[in-house]
Amino acid sequence: MKKKIISKGSTKPKVKPPDEEAAAKKKKSLIMPHEQLLINNREWAKEESIKDPEFFHRLAHVQSPKFLWIGCSDSRVPADRITGTQPGEIFVHRNIANMVVHTDINLLAVLEYAVFHLKVEHIIVCGHYNCGGVKAAMTQHNFGIINKWIRNIKDVYRIHRDEIDFQTKEDERLNRLIELNVQEQVMNLAKTSIVQKAWKEHKRPHLHGWVYGLEDGLLKPVCEMNHGDHLDPLYEFDDL
Amino acid sequence: MKKKIISKGSTKPKVKPPDEEAAAKKKKSLIMPHEQLLINNREWAKEESIKDPEFFHRLAHVQSPKFLWIGCSDSRVPADRITGTQPGEIFVHRNIANMVVHTDINLLAVLEYAVFHLKVEHIIVCGHYNCGGVKAAMTQHNFGIINKWIRNIKDVYRIHRDEIDFQTKEDERLNRLIELNVQEQVMNLAKTSIVQKAWKEHKRPHLHGWVYGLEDGLLKPVCEMNHGDHLDPLYEFDDL
Amino acid sequence: MKKKIISKGSTKPKVKPPDEEAAAKKKKSLIMPHEQLLINNREWAKEESIKDPEFFHRLAHVQSPKFLWIGCSDSRVPADRITGTQPGEIFVHRNIANMVVHTDINLLAVLEYAVFHLKVEHIIVCGHYNCGGVKAAMTQHNFGIINKWIRNIKDVYRIHRDEIDFQTKEDERLNRLIELNVQEQVMNLAKTSIVQKAWKEHKRPHLHGWVYGLEDGLLKPVCEMNHGDHLDPLYEFDDL
Amino acid sequence: MKKKIISKGSTKPKVKPPDEEAAAKKKKSLIMPHEQLLINNREWAKEESIKDPEFFHRLAHVQSPKFLWIGCSDSRVPADRITGTQPGEIFVHRNIANMVVHTDINLLAVLEYAVFHLKVEHIIVCGHYNCGGVKAAMTQHNFGIINKWIRNIKDVYRIHRDEIDFQTKEDERLNRLIELNVQEQVMNLAKTSIVQKAWKEHKRPHLHGWVYGLEDGLLKPVCEMNHGDHLDPLYEFDDL
Numbered sequence: 022m023k024k025k026i027i028s029k030g031s032t033k034p035k036v037k038p039p040d041e042e043a044a045a046k047k048k049k050s051l052i053m054p055h056e057q058l059l060i061n062n063r064e065w066a067k068e069e070s071i072k073d074p075e076f077f078h079r080l081a082h083v084q085s086p087k088f089l090w091i092g093c094s095d096s097r098v099p100a101d102r103i104t105g106t107q108p109g110e111i112f113v114h115r116n117i118a119n120m121v122v123h124t125d126i127n128l129l130a131v132l133e134y135a136v137f138h139l140k141v142e143h144i145i146v147c148g149h150y151n152c153g154g155v156k157a158a159m160t161q162h163n164f165g166i167i168n169k170w171i172r173n174i175k176d177v178y179r180i181h182r183d184e185i186d187f188q189t190k191e192d193e194r195l196n197r198l199i200e201l202n203v204q205e206q207v208m209n210l211a212k213t214s215i216v217q218k219a220w221k222e223h224k225r226p227h228l229h230g231w232v233y234g235l236e237d238g239l240l241k242p243v244c245e246m247n248h249g250d251h252l253d254p255l256y257e258f259d260d261l
Numbered sequence: 262m263k264k265k266i267i268s269k270g271s272t273k274p275k276v277k278p279p280d281e282e283a284a285a286k287k288k289k290s291l292i293m294p295h296e297q298l299l300i301n302n303r304e305w306a307k308e309e310s311i312k313d314p315e316f317f318h319r320l321a322h323v324q325s326p327k328f329l330w331i332g333c334s335d336s337r338v339p340a341d342r343i344t345g346t347q348p349g350e351i352f353v354h355r356n357i358a359n360m361v362v363h364t365d366i367n368l369l370a371v372l373e374y375a376v377f378h379l380k381v382e383h384i385i386v387c388g389h390y391n392c393g394g395v396k397a398a399m400t401q402h403n404f405g406i407i408n409k410w411i412r413n414i415k416d417v418y419r420i421h422r423d424e425i426d427f428q429t430k431e432d433e434r435l436n437r438l439i440e441l442n443v444q445e446q447v448m449n450l451a452k453t454s455i456v457q458k459a460w461k462e463h464k465r466p467h468l469h470g471w472v473y474g475l476e477d478g479l480l481k482p483v484c485e486m487n488h489g490d491h492l493d494p495l496y497e498f499d500d501l
Numbered sequence: 502m503k504k505k506i507i508s509k510g511s512t513k514p515k516v517k518p519p520d521e522e523a524a525a526k527k528k529k530s531l532i533m534p535h536e537q538l539l540i541n542n543r544e545w546a547k548e549e550s551i552k553d554p555e556f557f558h559r560l561a562h563v564q565s566p567k568f569l570w571i572g573c574s575d576s577r578v579p580a581d582r583i584t585g586t587q588p589g590e591i592f593v594h595r596n597i598a599n600m601v602v603h604t605d606i607n608l609l610a611v612l613e614y615a616v617f618h619l620k621v622e623h624i625i626v627c628g629h630y631n632c633g634g635v636k637a638a639m640t641q642h643n644f645g646i647i648n649k650w651i652r653n654i655k656d657v658y659r660i661h662r663d664e665i666d667f668q669t670k671e672d673e674r675l676n677r678l679i680e681l682n683v684q685e686q687v688m689n690l691a692k693t694s695i696v697q698k699a700w701k702e703h704k705r706p707h708l709h710g711w712v713y714g715l716e717d718g719l720l721k722p723v724c725e726m727n728h729g730d731h732l733d734p735l736y737e738f739d740d741l
Numbered sequence: 742m743k744k745k746i747i748s749k750g751s752t753k754p755k756v757k758p759p760d761e762e763a764a765a766k767k768k769k770s771l772i773m774p775h776e777q778l779l780i781n782n783r784e785w786a787k788e789e790s791i792k793d794p795e796f797f798h799r800l801a802h803v804q805s806p807k808f809l810w811i812g813c814s815d816s817r818v819p820a821d822r823i824t825g826t827q828p829g830e831i832f833v834h835r836n837i838a839n840m841v842v843h844t845d846i847n848l849l850a851v852l853e854y855a856v857f858h859l860k861v862e863h864i865i866v867c868g869h870y871n872c873g874g875v876k877a878a879m880t881q882h883n884f885g886i887i888n889k890w891i892r893n894i895k896d897v898y899r900i901h902r903d904e905i906d907f908q909t910k911e912d913e914r915l916n917r918l919i920e921l922n923v924q925e926q927v928m929n930l931a932k933t934s935i936v937q938k939a940w941k942e943h944k945r946p947h948l949h950g951w952v953y954g955l956e957d958g959l960l961k962p963v964c965e966m967n968h969g970d971h972l973d974p975l976y977e978f979d980d981l
Contacts, residue, residue, distance in 0.1 A: 061346065088294070098348070126844045134393075143295045170367065179735060242299070255662075260643050494881065496892075501883050534863060546959050576828065578828070581822060583786075609886050718797045720778070
């Protein structure tokens with residue numbers, strides 16, 4: 022993968038006079054990658070302020086996103102970019118393979134904050150095809166502490182083994198597991214007392230399972246769960 | 262905060278003829294917010310493909326980010342946007358108040374994957390001023406399961422109480438705690454066997470603590486730790 | 502349940518002259534329950550020293566138990582008492598419903614310490630009939646933070662639903678789930694890299710699943726797993 | 742340490758005729774250690790039934806312990822034995838170094854169950870001198886996943902460094918850290934919303950910090966916290 026850190030916060034290509042460009046290139050080679058991020062940041066902040074002088078001021082005073090995004094840490098799936106949203110619109114948690122683990126205080130704190138304090142209306146669990154975390158779970162390799170995380174994915178495989186193994190090709194099995202994993206994580210959300218309480222009291226949030234295609238940049242909805250939908254009674258609380 | 266979901270993936274304002282605009286507005290009011298994200302996504306994917314027909318194809322085949330970003334879930338701090346980076350450049354974990362908790366398998370899996378599999382060169386812990394999670398930790402309110410997460414921040418307060426309480430104003434105390442919290446999380450990274458092993462074997466990653474200003478959009482470096490820097494011997498492993 | 506805190510460390514009933522007994526009773530009513538434990542402790546320590554003057558000295562210098570016991574916190578299932586073992590013989594972890602949760606650092610630290618540092622030869626997962634934790638998991642009640650723990654048991658139910666629901670009576674379903682839960686926890690041990698590594702290198706530990714009967718005080722073996730036994734390949738590491 | 746698995750559940754030495762003893766010894770050498778536990782169990786259950794035919798029946802129907810014991814997994818510190826208590830009297834959680842970690846669902850589930858469902862009156866955190874877990878935390882060795890657990894102890898050391906390092910001898914430092922660790926874990930209990938809520942509503946439980954001496958078998962109280970005692974306001978909830 023060719024990768025470049027562009028010096029503009031926007032995606033607009035800017036044409037510089039040849040000399041200036043050569044000087045900039047030379048200068049760039051002397052700066053560390055993380056310094057480049059800081060330079061980009063200053064340019065971006067400046068540009069935003071010019072375009073909309075009230076931009077930061079407005080944002081600074083309140084956060085009221087409509088969405089919670091639970092996505093993969095993968096660098097190729099930035100929530101805001103692929104959904105065309107602005108700062109302030111999506112509350113974000115990203116971990117390896119977009120998991121919702123019921124004993125994970127990290128995720129649970131995010132979820133409770135988003136549902137009861139920010140009052141988000143939608144929660145999107147977004148996986149992506151060819152996910153390295155899911156792929157790792159399909160191997161027999163020892164990944165150290167990562168084992169403890171991807172055991173959750175192995176358990177999804179175990180439950181849906183018949184359907185996955187029905188696929189004849191390796192990458193079809195992988196991609197089917199990725200979809201089923203997203204579906205299980207959406208159900209894991211529905212199994213929390215947090216979501217069930219919000220459903221009962223506010224008829225929100227709506228839960229969505231999507232999978233992102235690295236090859237085409239498109240988001241594909243794979244499942245949805247809402248207030249009133251059937252939930253396995255084993256996991257349903259009757260006294261929230 | 263006025264908030265709008267723009268229908269373009271880019272930040273370029275587009276002028277539409279009055280009639281078309283009215284029709285678009287009307288149509289928009291009938292679609293659900295999450296559907297709008299999917300519409301934005303299709304437009305974004307199309308635009309990217311037009312600008313660079315190889316864009317997705319290149320990205321799909323390899324992920325080799327130089328950075329791991331550990332940031333806050335806050336919707337106003339999207340890692341890629343504020344650093345002017347492209348999909349593929351930053352591996353991202355976001356949780357409430359950008360914490361590095363040593364028993365948190367979620368974060369530890371991200372860290373190990375980023376350091377040993379993706380071989381990132383830099384890890385950035387990025388807090389932001391006026392952080393709701395840190396603010397919550399300074400109150401005496403009961404936040405349910407969130408209590409378990411922000412106890413970690415209370416412990417940072419406890420350790421640096423003198424320095425924080427030295428500030429006379431409420432928001433100065435808050436912002437000082439935010440900075441000290443970032444600093445502690447950077448040290449928490451340095452205390453892991455994962456980072457120490459990578460330091461020993463590869464002299465990377467470089468650890469950076471930054472704080473983002475919602476009011477001006479600027480990133481402010483507050484600390485840094487590298488291979489060879491002094492670490493409290495209590496937390497140093499001598500046999501990695 | 503009639504419950505008494507006996508003032509002797511042993512189970513030998515001691516006959517006291519009537520007057521002394523009355524005085525002791527009177528005195529007892531003035532002391533707090535936890536003080537009674539301390540009084541019991543002093544008597545026990547004294548008795549042990551009299552019986553075997555070297556007892557504590559021997560124990561103090563080394564710990565080399567052959568067993569790790571993973572049992573329920575239930576007060577009626579004290580590991581050493583029901584197995585007729587002495588201090589020094591069993592390394593013990595007890596939690597609600599004797600669970601082996603793969604993301605639980607608490608249990609994992611116990612397991613690694615027992616297997617690689619103490620080199621235990623046997624690990625016993627011991628459940629018990631009429632377990633309150635398992636019973637709770639079969640209801641739809643909201644138990645607060647306990648929900649997060651017993652979700653693991655609900656997942657065992659989900660996997661073995663057909664077999665459990667085949668039982669016609671409520672308490673038969675409960676007791677079948679208790680047995681299947683023990684079996685799953687033994688398999689959870691076998692799925693850890695810790696146990697698999699020890700199996701490969703040392704052909705130990707032997708894993709045992711037992712269920713204790715509160716009604717008769719008897720331990721009933723329900724399953725066993727050893728080095729070389731078949732393990733679902735999905736969970737088998739091939740490069741430890 | 743000389744260690745023997747005695748074949749009796751009681752501590753009463755039984756004299757056997759020489760021939761019978763020899764035969765028993767021979768037989769013993771052919772049985773596996775875990776089988777011996779099962780044999781011991783059958784003898785114990787039989788003896789208990791003879792002494793008190795109602796013993797198991799009474800116990801089976803209700804559990805109402807007055808105490809929650811949070812102790813070390815160490816095989817030499819069996820809660821019931823050293824406190825001279827009977828089955829049914831102490832609800833038990835044991836982990837490495839008797840820690841109360843605020844993100845640990847395992848312990849939190851035990852705590853909530855004990856406080857709100859069993860309504861225990863006392864919680865005892867019991868450490869012991871020469872604790873291997875605490876000792877490990879004072880070294881710079883890499884213990885694998887155990888690192889994640891004993892980091893909590895290193896953090897106790899960090900906070901009390903002056904007081905610990907004031908001790909001139911290695912084992913004095915160790916034992917001082919063990920005492921301070923117990924004290925911190927008692928405070929960790931007091932910092933939970935679970936304990937604070939019970940204090941407010943029921944003026945219980947009483948919290949006790951004890952340290953057990955392996956050398957003399959004695960329990961030494963080191964601290965105590967009760968409803969109404971001063972608690973760092975940073976950790977006090979004002980709206981439970």
